[in-house]
Amino acid sequence: MTRPDTELRKATPGEKAVVLVSGGLDSATVLALAREAGYACYALSIDYGQRHHIELEAAQRIARSLGALAHRVIPLDLSWIGGSALTDRTIAVPNAPVPGIPVTYVPARNTLFLSLALGWAEVLGASDIFIGANALDYSGYPDCRPEFIEAFALLANLATRQGIEGPGFRIQAPLMRLRKAEIIQTGVRLGVDYALTLSCYDPDDRGAACGRCDACRLRAQGFAAAGIADPTHYQSKLS
Amino acid sequence: MTRPDTELRKATPGEKAVVLVSGGLDSATVLALAREAGYACYALSIDYGQRHHIELEAAQRIARSLGALAHRVIPLDLSWIGGSALTDRTIAVPNAPVPGIPVTYVPARNTLFLSLALGWAEVLGASDIFIGANALDYSGYPDCRPEFIEAFALLANLATRQGIEGPGFRIQAPLMRLRKAEIIQTGVRLGVDYALTLSCYDPDDRGAACGRCDACRLRAQGFAAAGIADPTHYQSKLS
Numbered sequence: 001m002t003r004p005d006t007e008l009r010k011a012t013p014g015e016k017a018v019v020l021v022s023g024g025l026d027s028a029t030v031l032a033l034a035r036e037a038g039y040a041c042y043a044l045s046i047d048y049g050q051r052h053h054i055e056l057e058a059a060q061r062i063a064r065s066l067g068a069l070a071h072r073v074i075p076l077d078l079s080w081i082g083g084s085a086l087t088d089r090t091i092a093v094p095n096a097p098v099p100g101i102p103v104t105y106v107p108a109r110n111t112l113f114l115s116l117a118l119g120w121a122e123v124l125g126a127s128d129i130f131i132g133a134n135a136l137d138y139s140g141y142p143d144c145r146p147e148f149i150e151a152f153a154l155l156a157n158l159a160t161r162q163g164i165e166g167p168g169f170r171i172q173a174p175l176m177r178l179r180k181a182e183i184i185q186t187g188v189r190l191g192v193d194y195a196l197t198l199s200c201y202d203p204d205d206r207g208a209a210c211g212r213c214d215a216c217r218l219r220a221q222g223f224a225a226a227g228i229a230d231p232t233h234y235q236s237k238l239s
Numbered sequence: 240m241t242r243p244d245t246e247l248r249k250a251t252p253g254e255k256a257v258v259l260v261s262g263g264l265d266s267a268t269v270l271a272l273a274r275e276a277g278y279a280c281y282a283l284s285i286d287y288g289q290r291h292h293i294e295l296e297a298a299q300r301i302a303r304s305l306g307a308l309a310h311r312v313i314p315l316d317l318s319w320i321g322g323s324a325l326t327d328r329t330i331a332v333p334n335a336p337v338p339g340i341p342v343t344y345v346p347a348r349n350t351l352f353l354s355l356a357l358g359w360a361e362v363l364g365a366s367d368i369f370i371g372a373n374a375l376d377y378s379g380y381p382d383c384r385p386e387f388i389e390a391f392a393l394l395a396n397l398a399t400r401q402g403i404e405g406p407g408f409r410i411q412a413p414l415m416r417l418r419k420a421e422i423i424q425t426g427v428r429l430g431v432d433y434a435l436t437l438s439c440y441d442p443d444d445r446g447a448a449c450g451r452c453d454a455c456r457l458r459a460q461g462f463a464a465a466g467i468a469d470p471t472h473y474q475s476k477l478s
Contacts, residue, residue, distance in 0.1 A: 076315060081355075083362035101400050108358030111398045115354050116320075119347030123322035143398045151397050155390040159350045159382045161340050 008174045009128070011038035016126035017172075018042045018117045021063055021071070023055030024199045025219055026132030026175055028062045029183050032190035033174050034130045035067055042124060043068035044117050048109070049079035050086050054207045058198040065196060074116060083107050086201060093202040095212035101140050102214060104201055110143035114152050114171065121169060122162050129156075133173045134183070149173045180222030188228060195231035208235040247413045248367070250277035255365035256411075257281045257356045260302055260310070262294030263438045264458055265371030265414055267301045268422050271429035272413050273369045274306055281363060282307035283356050287348070288318035289325050293446045297437040304435060313355060322346050325440060332441040334451035340379050341453060343440055349382035353391050353410065360408060361401050368395075372412045373422070388412045419461030427467060434470035447474040 011017070017039035021027045034041050043063035045056055056073055063071035078087045084106040085091040091103055110133065117129045133144040142148065153171040157163035175183050187194065199219045200209035209216050211234045223230035250256070256278035260266045273280050282302035284295055295312055302310035317326045323345040324330040330342055349372065356368045372383040381387060392410040396402035414422050426433065438458045439448035448455050450473045462469035 072319065074316070074319060077313070078358065080311065080313060081358040081362050083358075101404070105400060106358075107361040107399060108354050111354040111357065111394065112351065115347050115350040118350065119317065119320040119322075119345075122346040123320050142400060142403050145397070148394070148397045151390070151394040155350065155387070155394050158384070158387045158390050160346060161344060161381060164381050165340070 008033055008037050009170065009172060011040075011128075013038070014040065015128070016040045016042060016121075016124055017128040017130055018044055018121045018124065018126050019068070019130040020113055020117055020132065021045050021059045021068075022132070023058030023062065023197065024132070024215070025187070025194055025197045025222075026134055026183060028066065028192050028194070028197045029187040029190070030130045030132040030175060031062065031066045031068065032187055032192045034128075034172075036190055039128060041066075041068045042120065042126065043071040044113075044120060045071070045073045046113055046116065047073055047075045048087065048106070048112075049077045054203055054205070055198045058196060058207065061196045065193060072120070076112060076116065078106060078109070078112075081107055093210075093213050095210070097214065097217075101142065104214065105141050108143075110141075110148070111152070114156075118156050118160065118169065122160050125162075127167055128170045128172055130172045130174070132175050134175045134178065134180075136177060136179055146173070146176055149176070179225070180218055181225035184222050184226040184228055188226075193231075195233075199232075204235055208233045210235055247272055247276050248409065248411060250279075250367070252277070253279065254367070255279045255281060255360075255363055256367040256369055257283055257360045257363065257365050258307070258369040259352055259356055259371065260284050260298045260307075261371070262297030262301065262436060263371070263454070264426070264433055264436045264461075265373055265422060267305065267431050267433070267436045268426040268429070269369045269371040269414060270301065270305045270307065271426055271431045273367075273411075275429055278367060280305075280307045281359065281365065282310040283352075283359060284310070284312045285352055285355065286312055286314045287326065287345070288316045293442055293444070294437045297435060297446065300435045304432060311359070315351060315355065317345060317348070317351075320346060332449075332452050334449070336453065336456075340381065343453060344380050347382075349380075349387070350391070353395075357395050357399065357408065361399050364401075366406055367409045367411055369411045369413070371414055373414045373417065373419075375416060375418055385412070385415055388415070418464070419457055420464035423461050423465040423467055427465075432470075434472075438471075443474055447472045449474055
C-alpha cells in the first residue's frame with residue numbers, strides 16, 4: 001500500500017538532499033530519515049516572520065544534532081502578506097479545534113519554502129528535497145496533501161535547468177501517510193531527541209509550549225498514542 | 240491559434256489581479272494589458288539582490304504611470320543561492336549569445352515570484368496573477384515556457400484555500416506567444432512609456448543600458464522590427 005510520496009528512496013553514494021527543517025517534530029524526523037537513507041543533508045529553515053520565532057533556534061539545534069552538512073536560515077518576510085495567525089499578531093491562535101482550514105494556515109507557505117529549497121538544491125546539485133508534510137494528523141492545510149507534493153514535483157522538473165537538462169528532482173514527503181505516533185516512534189528509533197524540537201504555535205519567550213494550540217494537541221496525542229514519555233516543556237500543567 | 244495562456248481574459252467588475260512588475264519592457268506591457276482588461280491591479284516587484292537593482296526604481300515609475308492601486312517591493316535575497324550572473328557578481332553577464340540556458344538564469348526565480356504573488360493574491364482575494372513570461376524572443380529560461388505556467392496554475396489551485404474552497408486562481412501570461420515587436424506595438428497602443436522601463440542585465444548606476452547583453456539585444460531588435468524609435472538610454476553608442 002505504499003505510494004511514491006511515502007516510500008523513502010535510498011541515496012546513491014554522495015547524493016545530496018535539501019531538507020526543510022522548521023524546528024518542529026515532523027521535520028526533525030524527516031532529517032533523521034534522510035540521513036539514514038544515505039543522503040548528504042543540507043538543512044534549510046525559513047525566517048518568515050513567524051510568531052514562534054524561537055523555533056528557529058530549535059532548528060539549529062536539530063540540524064547540528066542530526067549531522068546536517070550545512071544549515072541555512074533564510075529571511076523571507078511573509079508578514080506583509082498577512083492573513084494568518086502565524087504571521088499577523090492581530091489574529092489570535094485558536095486554542096480549540098475548528099472545522100475547515102484554520103487561521104494558522106499561511107498562504108503559499110509550503111510553495112515558497114519548497115521553491116527556496118529548489119533553488120538551493122539546483123545550485124548544490126542535490127537531487128532530492130525533503131519536507132515533513134503530513135496528511136493524517138495535521139491541521140488541514142491544503143499544502144500538506146499528497147496532491148500538492150506531486151504537483152510541486154511536476155513544477156520543479158519544468159521550472160529548472162536540472163529538471164530539463166539534468167537528472168531532475170524528487171520531492172520526498174516520507175511522513176505523508178504516517179500517524180503522529182508512528183512519526184514519533186520512527187524518530188525515537190533513529191535517535192531524534194524530541195526535547196530539542198518545538199511544535200507549539202504560540203510558545204513563550206523561553207520556548208515553552210502552550211499545550212492548547214493545534215500543534216501542541218497533535219503532538220501530545222502522538223506521544224500518548226506511541227506510549228513514549230512526552231519531553232515537551234509546557235508553560236504550565238495541561239488542564 | 241490562441242492558446243489558454245495567450246488569450247487575455249477580461250475582468251468581471253471589481254475583479255483584482257496581482258501583476259508581477261520587474262521594471263522591464265515585458266511586465267510593463269502586461270500591466271497595461273491587465274488594466275485594459277478591467278482588473279484592479281496590484282503590482283508586485285521583488286528585490287532579490289539582482290545586479291540591476293536600479294530596475295526596481297523603474298518598476299515604481301511604471302506601476303504609478305499605469306495606474307496600479309498598490310505597489311509592493313518585497314525583499315527576497317537570492318544571492319545566498321547564487322548560481323546566476325544576475326545574483327552572483329563573480330559571474331559575468333555574457334555579451335554575446337550562447338547556446339542553451341544562459342548564466343543569467345536564476346534558479347527557481349519565477350517559481351518564487353509567482354509563489355509570492357499567489358500568497359498576496361489569496362489575501363487580497365485576487366483571482367488572477369499576471370506575469371510577463373515569453374517563449375519566443377526570450378533568453379531560453381525554463382521558467383518562461385507555457386508548460387511551466389500551466390504547472391504553476393495547477394499547483395496554485397492545490398496549494399491554497401482559495402484554490403480548494405474558493406474561486407481558484409488563473410495565471411495569465413498574455414505575452415507568451417508574442418514576438419518582442421508585437422509586445423512593443425501592443426504597449427505603444429496602450430500608452431506604455433517605454434522610456435520608463437529598463438531591460439538591461441548590466442546597467443550603470445544611472446540606469447543606462449549596456450546594449451550588449453541578451454536583454455538589450457532582444458529589446459533593440461524588437462523596437463527595430465516594430466518600426467518604433469527605441470527610447471532606451473544606452474551607456475554609449477552601440478558598436
